[in-house]
Amino acid sequence: MKHSHILPLASCIFFLTLVILVQARHHSHHAKHKHSHPHKSSKTPKPAPPPSPPHNQNYNNASGIFDLRKFGAIGDGETDDTESFKMAWDSACQSESAVNVILVPQGFSFLVQSTIFTGPCQGVLELKVDGTLMPPDGPESWPKNNSRHQWLVFYRINGMSLEGSGLIDGRGEKWWDLPCKPHKGPHGTTLPGPCDSPIAIRFFMSSNLTVQGLRIKNSPQFHFRFDGCKNVHIESIYITAPKLSPNTDGIHIENTNDVKIYNSVISNGDDCVSIGSGCNDVDIKNITCGPGHGISIGSLGNHNSRACVSNIMVRDSFIKVTDNGVRIKTWQGGSGSVSGVTFSNIHMVSVRNPIIIDQFYCLTKECTNKSSAVSVSNIIYTNIKGTYDIRSPPMRFACSDSVPCTNLTLSDIELLPSQGDIVHDPFCWNAYGDLETLTIPPVSCLLESTPQLVLDYDITRC
Template structure:
């Protein structure tokens, strides 16, 4: 291993496991367990690069490439020569010692296959074959690689089933891809986070059988996390039952996510489908997400995010935020959500900020969205808080330039169909609404919208009528403009 790769590993381990990584909706005291001594798997080991076989050796290599390496006691495991698959060099994890019975630890086999493929100069494909179930423990797949990489998942990848089986120092993430530029993860296989035991921990914000609620800090794993990576494609996967977020993208650029099926139970806590943080130029489309928290959540530092043809629910809808926690600065701009369906969710399309924060949310479009029995179809909440002790403060994010067009369907009558709760000191401005028709899922009475300190206009007749929007701009607009990020 080169000094550069060692340095990269030290940096990413420090960032991922010493710093807090998830801004969950509720936290509480962590229960300590004894864990196996096993820690996060080693970074690339510098396995020998593949040398093309000579003509005299082609016959023998072709007959043995698909066989697993020798497991004789004391014998070194040879590095298999990759085979060819449609102009990609093929690295089958079975050839690197993976067993695939769902019980044996296949982490090192996956890591070795990754390291070998990553160092190849030619385009490479790691194959996770159909018909096998591979148990993988918390690990980092480290780049940058020398080539275009495809991670072809046709089989099943499963996480350890019990929180006690996870190392104490690597409980926040499961499968991490660091500096994996140009990576494609695709296939019709399944990635199973086996999060059931995690959700039952007292540190999770869930309702107990007796009706009481518990909450607090809990270091539970994100299933797939991409960190500092560009030109990433994720396509066609099935991902289920993550202990916490199913996907998370941090400091990534040019990401395409398509044709995903993400599912976990409706009451599974903090199981966001896809979370984007500090990332730019992200496209999420043609996917179905059913989970216990936000379908898609967009965090601070996100720019140029496009969500289209996504079906959500049950869950908490599509959210920008929460932003500005602990008086932090947050910036989000150029977000489009189009042609979406949201069913049986707590929220539809939501912007949520904490009191005391700074920064701005701007240039947001929600267009052609169907709501089916959603409790809060349209919501801006600048008083977001997880306890009763939150104080009203003089600063907040500036929310401006938000458009709601062609949003129709039904709402849960427990809450108003439209809720614009903007900061006392930092009003929401330039909020435009057109072709909104939201009817009660039960009964005949249409609830009034809620508006507080919000400026904008209804460009067409709406149901319910949005007569509560204030026209023009507030007097303090010049002071508010200084809060803008872009």
């Protein structure tokens, strides 16, 4: 009896122990399975890296960058992108960033109508032309309500640079056949005609300007014009237009002071650089000029006006195959003065009039000698060498009967004919000056001292 009670009890204990062992084994297996990947379940997955930005994306999104294409410009050379350009300008002009860049991106051509971009602006502006800017193609494509005298005008801007690796294409070919100034008519006649064609780039009443590194070609008229400006720096630009393209001056300045034009190449159909009335403190250095009409001061005194030009330096330059080298030109009947001008270290190749003062400048045969003129005085020519076209004398000083040229100084002049061995004598008319060294060819026509007529002439009006 006693053993019969123990046996069932032992069986129950064995069965319970077996159940507990099985559950413990199952729990242990479940726990190992649950923590087999602890890091993946406990941390938030890292986001995928962003795609690499396209070319120039960082530049376009930087503070103070105003890309024309961000304002809706297409840049296919046919769509009118004027309004996009205006919006980009207005946004940059109103921006409070210290420097604001209006970007004409590389690889696109933007068609822009005649437009005036007006200041003053909040900060300094940079118009960075890495692509191409162009106007409508010729007079027939030019809107009738737009000015035909200018294309892009920058007005009342203080602090602006125009630069870039791109191109400004003036598309002037269809304009050049239009009458411009008095021009040749049938049977040798002379016909009047306005220059009704646009200047490519004009700065008006602006200051602290820089133009650098640009290429500009084929303007309908002047490529650059600066009116009423001060502190202008032009550096390393390249201007081209055909030799016979009319009135396509490279750079013209008028009533503009403190100008530096350096290290540039200008090849066109008129003056490489022309200096008008009201200019002073102008430094022109390392210019390659030609073909064209050379580097000119004037024309001054037209329509009996007063003209004042002073403190001009043209140096270290190369002039080739031009109608003139370094020229001063004034109209009869004007008043005022040109003074304090130095031309130095200039090499000439096949230039028709290497050194010329012309106080009888006239575009028709109807001009008459008058009793008043713009005074020309204190002009220095030094170290000017090279060759000249034998159609004209190498030096020509044609001065007014009423107001002679005075204080002309020549030194280290050596000009030889580009063809043959005939050496023309220099020409002088009412010109007073000195030779500091012997010149080739010899200059024996300059008059000495200063005439009383000039001493009595009031040049202080400038």
